[in-house]
Amino acid sequence: MMTQLLKGEKMNKAVRLNELRLYINRVRKFKVDDLAKEFNVSRRTILRDLEELSILGVPLISEVGANGGYQVLEEKNLLAVSFTKEETFSIFFALLSLKHFISLPFESEYNSIIKKFYLNLNGKMKDEIDLIKNKIDFKIDNQSKESPLLKELFLAAIANEPLWISYLGVKREIQPLGLFSQYGRWYCPSYCYLRKEFRLFRCDRISEIRSSERIDKIKLKETTLNEIINSLITKKEYELIVELTPEGVEKYKSTVPQNYHISLDDNGYGVVKGSISETEIDFFADFFMQMGEYAKVVEPMELRTEIKNKIMRLSDIYL
Template sequence: MSKSKRLMELMMTVNRMRKFTVRELADQFDVSSRTILRDLQELSELGVPLYSEVGPHGGYQVLKERILPPIAFSEEEAVAMFFASHALRHYLFLPFEAESSTALQKFYYYMPGDVRDRIDQMKNRVDFLTHTRRQKAESLGVLLDAAVDQRVVTVEYETKDGYTERSLQPVGIYASNGFWYCPAYCFLREDFRLFRCDRMQTVVYDTTGVEPRDHRHIHLGNWREYGAEKSVYTRMVVDLSREGVQRCESELCPVPHVDMQPDGSGRLDQSVPVSEILYFAKFFLGLGNEATVKEPQELVDCMKGILKKVMAKYD
């Protein structure tokens, strides 16, 4: 095996093993321990973060910030990957903001010149727009790590009545219409709730001893189902124009099921939590004549109440 091929396979091997001894690698690659030591030194100089431990149980360990092995992309794949990352620039806050920026710079820098020229020409021809919000969401990384590691965080959360401190176990985070949201199990309410990340003033790992729950089976796609037993639901029926259908599908999350008509209009018919009546009232009022709420009556009454207060401002 050539040295360059051995170094490439060695890089992939140590990334996979994470912890190993020189003897293990020497036996696997059928070379001497001295050769493996030289190879590890070269990998370290190339940027693979290796850490050595001495003693009877020592060896080498790859740090958490390990370098991934090279991956071969076709030209079209490389362009697609670039613009997938490039689209994230519209978000002022990301859970991996610095990393996405440096990764994009590396990706662009090491491309062949003709591929860079093509990307430069495409930048003004394709984009993925999203709402630019001024609200801060500085704790996305902590929330995402807590969701992955099944940890509890203490959050100072802004509500309409002021600030409240809560212990939360995040399910994950997602972006919608320029805002970041975090579904989480709230130990105060003993149920799942949806939180706006920009309303979290502080987010720190819990130090009070709150035991995390085993929520490994709960994720962004199904978390609402696990709060259904404690939530009261009602049927919501709304007739939508073509534009109303488009607004609902682009702005509501999760995306609702709409029975479509040939002309593009449709009817939304689904169960929603009673606790979200106010949210839907404000949303459908924002659609104006593009939406007509049929039921429930509580939603219609809520919309009338909001309109009455607005009208009172201009009497």
């Protein structure tokens, strides 16, 4: 046991706190005097250490009485890992790379991790980390709007659970495969039950999520995320231009999160501009068809053709 090897010599605080975590995680119940003897420090030092561990998130409760002491509540919250100086630098390097994202799947937890990790460093290491923060930075271009539902999408992917989503105001039933970020935008590759194939959904366009009661869900745990991503992101990007009547402008604003720029003239007519991928042609054909005569797709031609094909198929049904 490392504590036995280090007895008789002075542990630095960071090492002692880490060894204290390991020890109390193993014994689960303990007394302050026993810890003081085990770590060859004063009772006051152990009390200060326990207070700091509690601040860092280790769930401790005290028990009164003759047989009282302390008890650890939940093992899952304990960090039983020590890091070298270089490992510590690399962890903060990775954390710094995330700070400019306007949305993260676990944003509050991310901030909590940085705070706890920083508090657990000794004074010299904190000074060096502060130096790192002033020597390196990351900039993320082309960031889209916030994606507030990243956590829910991620947890659904982990649990292999289908969801109902509202995608630009249109309901879709999907089964998320995971998340990935490119050029500051978050994407959720998912199996679309309507089209019976994998589709790429931009997370900032998802405004609502609710659970699906679907029983015949597909098994995605063996599906490789990178393979699906590579097959989807290689699809061509198109420039989107759509002309809206004044009624179309109002309809668009009332049903769709504002993911595209709309320019308006003095008479209230509008033009929507943006970009869409090849995998979204089918979706946007359905979307703009619902707006009827209030919307006219100018570009891309592929979207215009898909809308015409859908109209022809509908007309054949009602012949």
